[in-house]
Amino acid sequence: MTTSIRLRIILGENNSQRVILQDGMPTSVDDLTKEIANQCNLQGNFRLQFMDPDFDNDFMNLMSTSEIQDKSTLKVVFLTASSDNDSPIPHVDTSRSGSACSSPALSISCDALILSSPSTSTHSESSASFSPESSSSMKSSAWPAVFTVPRFTYDAELKLEQGNTAFKTQGTLLSPDPKLKISILDGLAEEIVKYKVYPSDAEYDQSAAALVQKHPCLKERGSVTGYSGWKASLKYKLGNYRTKLRNLGCTEVAVNSVKHKPGGISSPAYNVKKPRKAEVNYCPPHPQGEMEETLEAVRKILLNEVKKKNNEKNVRMLMDKSFSIRRHEVIKEPLIADFKTRWPALFRTEEVCAEFERITTIPLVSTFFAKLDGYSGKLMKMFAN
Template sequence: MAQPAVLRIIFGDESDSRKLHLVSGIPATTDDLHTIVKTSYQIKEDFRLQYMDTDFNDFMNLTSMSEIQNKSTLKVIYLAPSQPYVTLYPVDSFDENAGATYADTHTPASSLASSCSDDTLHTSTPHSSPERQSSTSSSWPNVFVVPKFTYEAEFELQQKDTEFEANGTYFNPGPKLKGVILDGLAQEMMRYTKYPKDYQCEEVAAALTRAHPCLGQLGSKTGFWGWKQSLKYKMQNYRTKLGRLGHPEIRVNSLKHKKEGQGKAAANIKKPRKAEVHYVPLHPKGESSESLEKERVVLLSEVKKRDNEVVIKEKMQKTFSSRRLEIVEQRPMIEDIQERWPALFHESEVNAEFLRITTKPLQTKFMSQFDLLSDKLMKILESKGGLKGQKIKAVLAGKDSESINAKRECILRSLVIYLNEDPDSFFKEYLESATEDAERDIAATVMGVYTVVSHGEDEPKDVGIVIEGRKVLQNIDSVMMAFIMLFGLIYALDLNYPDNLKYTFEFCQKIIMNLDGHKLNAKIQQLKIKLFG
């Protein structure tokens, strides 16, 4: 374990200065230190850090951790609201009738890596429309803020923190106080996920010891290992309680609700695996399974009407919880889902369903991030040597086309090759004259994107998506758009990534869409380092 350290933090003038105890020692990077200061003092505003420079005897902007030692003095400088700038992206996916825009906010010093953050402002977006899920759940925060505990607990912790600052004495809370702390943390974690991952429990435990340094644990390597393990057990107990109360997301994993042949409750656990926020949400207030089934039946007739998008969208939102429970619990075939939920298989509803599940926009975020990374990605792809490099160069030869969609497709196909996967096994192309052969091949396809072309014509006759041998979407504008829609359908239908393109989809999920990008496959990790290094 690193040697514990203490820093002096000044807020505004020197009349407001405080001690910051670093149980795990001086952090490795300035970003880590910035996060620690932000969470320890629960700072909501943007700020930068300055350190006291011994050469000039004045505060200088902190750019390297080599300037920081034990008992150094730092100063928090709040940034003026006018400093960030705004970049607008047009929205053409969720509502073609709305002049909506997405605005990504960045500081002037933002790097390419920072563009993949989720700090996005939305103006007239589906988040502020009836599409917004009524649940208070949201995606896992970049910085976990420790909640306030009961008055008695906060009072006792404040006293022990003061003692720790004075003489460095750590505090081992009794069972009652420890229970209050764990209950408060678990309830806050439940807002984001019912099944926290290892790194998430670790982030919460670290945030707790930063907010209350007296709770640090000298006997562990990190200083909070015991809290991390206790949180895991606490979350298990909470899930047990929720399961007894009939919470749908927990209930699908209950042994008595398993179908015959599914095995024990611990086997085949159905839980969020791709950063789904609303995996199996609760029914809307005042609704039941029976009332939502009636809404579904009404929706079947509404789909057949012309210019009825508003009503369809409203009813799809209302029946979201019923649809998710059916898809996750029963695992129906695609044919059955198409019959029961035909409205789901339209581009606008794929976008809307993805937003409901992840709270992130699909098409606009995917396109903007892919285009943002395309130049750097192309340099990496073009630098590849050997047989793989020759294949990539052959595919990238078409990138100079006047069509932006053709350029995107070339980069996407090259990325598949770079990740040691075969694009031809997933992206199928058929001649219009060979209809029978195409239909036969499509019927045997588990998952993929197909294109129908004619001799002598640049534009395809049809681009579509195949799942379980069925055409689920047709007449899509481009191969790139079909890939994005398939990515959305994988979430909407709770499917696994196809084995022949699993690394490509993981790259899109964790790098392009920034969904649960903490744990990466070695191939993706290496590519990420090259992209943002």
């Protein structure tokens, strides 16, 4: 009698599935791949990797079904077709590094650790700067100088249009019904979290002021500013919205959950970790398909790559890849000596600049040196006069 085989298949971050092979283990990797694709409803080409106990359970490419047994863990790595031939190759995102894994020693590691995303970003090969737009999980810009009120639902826009017309012709203010108010607050909250999950009081002011400026019919009677009630409602809405994001696993909010507080402290308000003014990507989620284990393996590879000469492109690629797990460590406020031992590449001049851009989306050298040049020019004119 054939014994069924149970396998745990990792499909991505926080996404795994159990596969049961009723007829036992297939004799070939191709047959196993087809069975997993069928049970997990997977589309496209992919390869399988297994946890190799000889290498501290790091994931290695599966070459033979004899490597796995009942209750083994496999990981799915999606592939993309090569433009040169029909054989599938692993997709490596080169948009951040300007170079894929160019050295033979690194190519195997990247092949084993980097999980492809369904979409491919295209940038010029000469660009080695970090591009937040290449990852859907990263914020792309800081809080805007002028907050733009988004378009709301179709029926909400119709009501506001009618209200604005009545305000212009008769000076009549609109008293929004609950449904309209919910639509407005939901729209504003979704727009705000594109930039910040924890806005400051001034940013709440800016958002509410922009609302009544675009829709003057929403101004409040008896309010000095005309929007103090909207500001209070928006704060309450963002609080509820953060709860929703926390339940969905948003790392920037989850880091402040009660379970992450020190032992014996159950107050959610204790030591809340928020981004500073310039920090856009304060606590980003891991890249799609990556987990702490795979990113920790990237960090270990980085320790070897940083020792090589003329290896800046590979170091940059690995530093970009491991950005999220590094930020999670920084937020926990580690000792500098320990952090330097774990991330020696970060203490290079070029990586300090790159890390600044990853966090703020603003180039460090061009921004601050341009300001210094401007100041020096003014000083030269002053002395000349």
